[in-house]
Amino acid sequence: xxxxxxxxxxxxxxxxxxxxxxxxxxxxxxxxxxxxxxxxxxxxxxxxxxxxxxxxxxxxxxxxxxxxxxxxxxxxxxxxxxxxxxxxxxxxxxxxxxxxxxxxxxxxxxxxxxxxxxxxxxxxxxxxxxxxxxxxxxxxxxxxxxxxxxxxxxxxxxxxxxxxxxxxxxxxxxxxxxxxxxxxxxxxxxxxxxxxxxxxxxxxxxxxxxxxxxxxxxxxxxxxxxxxxxxxxxxxxxxxxxxxxxxxxxxxxxxxxxxxxxxxxxxxxxxxxxxxxxxxxxxxxxxxxxxxxxxxxxxxxxxxxxxxxxxxxxxxxxxxxxxxxxxxxxxxxxxxxxxxxxxxxxxxxxxxxxxxxxxxxxxxxxxxxxxxxxxxxxxxxxxxxxxxxxxxxxxxxxxxxxxxxxxxxxxxxxxxxxxxxxxxxxxxxxxxxxxxxxxxxxxxxxxxxxxxxxxxxxxxxxxxxxxxxxxxxxxxxxxxxxxxxxxxxxxxx
Numbered sequence: 001x002x003x004x005x006x007x008x009x010x011x012x013x014x015x016x017x018x019x020x021x022x023x024x025x026x027x028x029x030x031x032x033x034x035x036x037x038x039x040x041x042x043x044x045x046x047x048x049x050x051x052x053x054x055x056x057x058x059x060x061x062x063x064x065x066x067x068x069x070x071x072x073x074x075x076x077x078x079x080x081x082x083x084x085x086x087x088x089x090x091x092x093x094x095x096x097x098x099x100x101x102x103x104x105x106x107x108x109x110x111x112x113x114x115x116x117x118x119x120x121x122x123x124x125x126x127x128x129x130x131x132x133x134x135x136x137x138x139x140x141x142x143x144x145x146x147x148x149x150x151x152x153x154x155x156x157x158x159x160x161x162x163x164x165x166x167x168x169x170x171x172x173x174x175x176x177x178x179x180x181x182x183x184x185x186x187x188x189x190x191x192x193x194x195x196x197x198x199x200x201x202x203x204x205x206x207x208x209x210x211x212x213x214x215x216x217x218x219x220x221x222x223x224x225x226x227x228x229x230x231x232x233x234x235x236x237x238x239x240x241x242x243x244x245x246x247x248x249x250x251x252x253x254x255x256x257x258x259x260x261x262x263x264x265x266x267x268x269x270x271x272x273x274x275x276x277x278x279x280x281x282x283x284x285x286x287x288x289x290x291x292x293x294x295x296x297x298x299x300x301x302x303x304x305x306x307x308x309x310x311x312x313x314x315x316x317x318x319x320x321x322x323x324x325x326x327x328x329x330x331x332x333x334x335x336x337x338x339x340x341x342x343x344x345x346x347x348x349x350x351x352x353x354x355x356x357x358x359x360x361x362x363x364x365x366x367x368x369x370x371x372x373x374x375x376x377x378x379x380x381x382x383x384x385x386x387x388x389x390x391x392x393x394x395x396x397x398x399x400x401x402x403x404x405x406x407x408x409x410x411x412x413x414x415x416x417x418x419x420x421x422x423x424x425x426x427x428x429x430x431x432x433x434x435x436x437x438x439x440x441x442x443x444x445x446x447x448x449x450x451x452x453x454x455x456x457x458x459x460x461x462x463x464x465x466x467x468x469x470x471x472x473x474x475x476x477x478x479x480x481x482x483x484x485x486x487x488x489x490x491x492x493x
Contacts, residue, residue, distance in 0.1 A: 071448065072448040072449045073446075073447065073448050074378065074419070074421070074447060074448065074449070076377065076378060076379055076380040077380050078419070078420050079378060079379035079381075079385060079387075079418060079419055080121065080379050080380055080381050080385070082121075082123045082188060082387070082388075082418075083420060084387075084416050084417060084418060085123060085125070085173075085186045085188070085388075086173065086186060088173055089171040089172060089173045089186060089187070089188065090171065090172060090173055091170065091171055092139050092143055092169045092170050092171060092172055094143055095143070095168060096142040096143060096144045096168065097192070097193070098144075098166070098193060098214045099214065100214055100215070100216035100217070101213060101214060101215075101216055102213070102214050103198065103211060103212070103213050103214075104211075104212060104214065105209055105210065105211050105212075106144060106145055106146045106166065106209070106210060106212060107134050107138065107145040107146065107207055107208065107209055107210075108145070108146045108147075108148060108164075108197075108200065108208045108209060108210040109124075109131070109145055109146065109147050109148075109167070109208075110147075110148055110149070110150045110158065110160060110208070111147060111148075111149060111150075111394050112149065112150060112151070112393075112458075113149065113331070113394075113395075113396070113456070113457070113458030114147065114149055114386065114394050114396055114458075115149050115161075115165075115331055115334040115335060115338065115396075116147040116164070116165040116167060116191045116386075117165060117191055117321050117324050117325040117334075117338065118165060118191045118192055118193060118194065118321045119190065119191055119318065119321045119322065119325065120190070120191045120321075120325045120385075120386060121188060121189070121190050121191075121381070121385070121386065122147065122167060122188075122189050122190070122191065122386045122394060123186075123187070123188055123386060123387060123388040123394065124185070124186070124187045124188070124189065124388060124392075124394070125184075125185075125186055125388045125389075125390065125391075125392045126184070126185040126186075126187070126392060127182070127184060127392055129182060129183060130205050130206050130207055131207065132174065132183045132184075132185045133183075133205070134205075134207045135169070135172070135185055135187065136174060136185075138169060139169055139172060143168050143169045143170075144166050144167070144168050144169075144192070145166070145167055145169075145189075146164050146165070146166055146167070146195060146197075146210055146212060147164055147165055147166075147167050147191070148160050148161050148163075148164035148197065148210075149161050149164075149331055149335075151331070160197065160200070161197075161331075161335055162196055162197050163194065163195070163196055163197075163215075163335055163338050163339050164194070164195055164196075164197060164210075164212070165191045165192070165193065165194055165195070165338070166191070166192045166193045166194075166195060166214075167189040167190065167191055167192065168189055168190055168192050169187055169188075169189050170188060170189065170190060171187065171188040172185060172186065172187035172188070173185070173186045173187070193214050193215070194214070194215040194338055194339075195212035195213060195214050195215055196212060196213050196215060197210050197211075197212055198210075198211045198212060198213055199211040215339075215341055216341060217317055217341065217342075217343065218341045218342045219316075219317070219342070219343065219344075220287060220289075220342060220344045222270075223284055223287070224270065224271065224273045224274060224277070224284060227273045227274075227276050227277050228270075228272075228273035246259055246260065247259070247260050248260075271284055271285060271288075286348075287344050287348075289316040289343075289344060289347075292316070292344065292347045292348065292351065293314075293316060293319055293347070295351055296319065296323060296347055296350065296351050296354075297309050297312060299351060299354040299355060300312075300323070300354070302354075302372070302373075303354065303372050303373070303375050303383075304375050304376055304377060304383060305373075306376055306377065307377065311380070316343045316344065316347060317343040319343075319347070320337075320343045320346040320347045320350065322382065323347070323350045323354075324337045324338070324346070324350065325382065325384060326382040326383055326384045327350065327353065327354070327384070327462075328360055328375070328384060328398045328455075328457050328460050328462060329353070329457070329462060330363065330457075330458075330460075330461045330462070331458070333353070333462075336349070337349060337350065353462070356464040357372055357462040357463070357464055358371070358372065358463055358464065359371050359372065359462075359463045360372065360455075360460045360461070360462060360463065361460065361461050361462075361463045362405070362429045362431060362432060362434065362436065362459065362460070362461075363434075363458070363459055363460060363461045364429065364432045364434045364459075365429060365431040365432040365434075366461075366463075367405045367429060367430070367431040367432070368404055368405065368463070369403055369404055369405060369406065369429075369436065369455065369460065370400050370402065370403045370404060370453075370455070374400040374401045374402045374403070375398065375399070375400055376399060376400065376401055376452075377399065378399040378419060378452065378454075379399075383398055383399050384396060384397065384398045384399075384457060385397060387418040389416065390416050395437075395456050395458075396456065396457040396458065397418070397437060397438075397454040397455065397456060397457070398437075398454070398455050398456075398457055398460065399452055399453070399454055400452065400453045400454075400455060401449065401452055401453075402453070403427075403436075403453040403455065405429065405430040405431060406427045406428065406429065406430060406436055406439075406453070407427070407428055407430050408425045408426065408427055408428075408439060409425070409426045409427070409428050410425065410426050411425070412424065412425040412441060413425075414443055417440075418454070419440055419454075421442060421443055421444060421447050422440040422441060422442055422443060422447075423440070423441050423442075423443055424438040424439070424440050424454070425438060425439045425441070426438060427439050427453065427455070429459075434459060435456070435459065436455050436456065436459045436460075437453060437454050437455035437456045437459065438453070438454045439451065439452075439453055439454075440452050440453070440454055
């Protein structure tokens with residue numbers, strides 16, 4: 001079982017006692033010193049007393065500087081190519097799709113702190129010889145394996161999650177390490193279908209196999225389509241597709257006195273037919289896919305004002321997975337979303353989470369790390385993506401303009417950088433010294449943004465505005481909102 005636990009490696013970490021504080025000098029691997037503004041580092045302390053003192057000293061930039069830093073010329077398509085894995089990966093052709101509710105046996109890849117979502121790309125850097133052999137066999141067959149997360153139990157044994165996601169290989173490269181003489185595999189896979197684990201076992205060569213049931217996607221139909229009279233169908237299309245009904249008044253000479261469009265302020269829409277049922281229109285609006293998508297996209301803009309709506313999926317199911325992938329949720333909440341079988345309910349849960357979330361905190365000490373307004377996309381695939389380090393550990397990394405209560409450790413380096421043109425430096429929580437992620441600084445002066453943060457999703461936890469005594473929130477509270485609305489409907493009608 002120990003072979004399944006991939007290592008978490010820290011790179012370019014100085015010797016013991018080399019943690020930099022606000023009074024020490026940090027020098028990069030190229031010999032250039034880090035900006036004195038970043039020594040330490042506790043950046044943008046917010047509205048507290050320390051933050052006000054920093055503003056008086058001129059150490060924190062306000063509105064004008066923030067606006068300038070948010071205009072960047074970085075090519076956001078580069079991170080999605082995972083060029084740090086090399087440009088010699090070979091394409092794997094073919095695709096396997098399992099039918100809903102079918103039971104299949106697939107190889108299982110446990111990854112700590114990673115909850116794969118359908119549509120998400122996951123990079124792999126594998127060294128275990130049995131696992132490499134299994135992946136090579138998959139490339140010639142159905143190209144599908146399962147990914148589940150796990151956490152360490154009190155008895156130091158890994159506790160695997162019940163819900164996982166299939167991953168499909170689409171690019172890989174197998175080569176031999178000249179120094180060790182062992183095979184090394186670099187690969188890219190994409191999440192495809194959710195599943196529930198029904199049982200696990202080891203095969204004869206030690207590969208973890210799982211018997212899983214493919215979870216279905218239950219799409220809610222338009223509930224009012226059967227209740228709507230045929231004469232109202234013309235009022236349910238887009239306003240641009242409707243025929244104008246114009247009444248015109250003219251005088252005796254034929255001059256137009258006034259024209260009235262009878263469709264402008266129409267009283268009939270696609271929810272009017274609800275009056276013919278036992279439920280009012282607002283009940284059906286709660287579960288309308290189009291309205292939900294509009295609300296979700298509007299709320300996403302409060303997180304990331306540079307987000308382009310045209311780049312988001314238009315399908316409700318795909319949008320629900322995109323949001324689940326890019327929200328900085330802890331494993332419990334992400335697993336809850338992954339277990340929801342209806343995209344409408346998944347979008348409703350995500351909308352409730354986004355409305356309640358105010359700040360991001362350190363998962364260990366609950367110290368405030370960032371505000372949600374600092375989230376932005378350095379990748380065209382979204383603000384949160386999965387990347388792998390040279391040791392094979394996969395990090396789901398969220399990019400932010402600014403972060404609080406972090407300090408830098410060790411030296412900066414451009415080696416194996418996930419964002420080409422940027423050097424990375426390890427960042428720790430100033431409160432508990434736990435690993436939080438990295439600070440990325442531009443290697444060229446003309447590259448913008450000049451600096452940003454990449455923080456691990458597994459190290460963050462969202463803090464909710466309605467929570468008073470703690471920043472964590474139980475997933476039951478999200479489900480409770482939906483149950484409360486349903487009870488209200490049943491009691492009132």
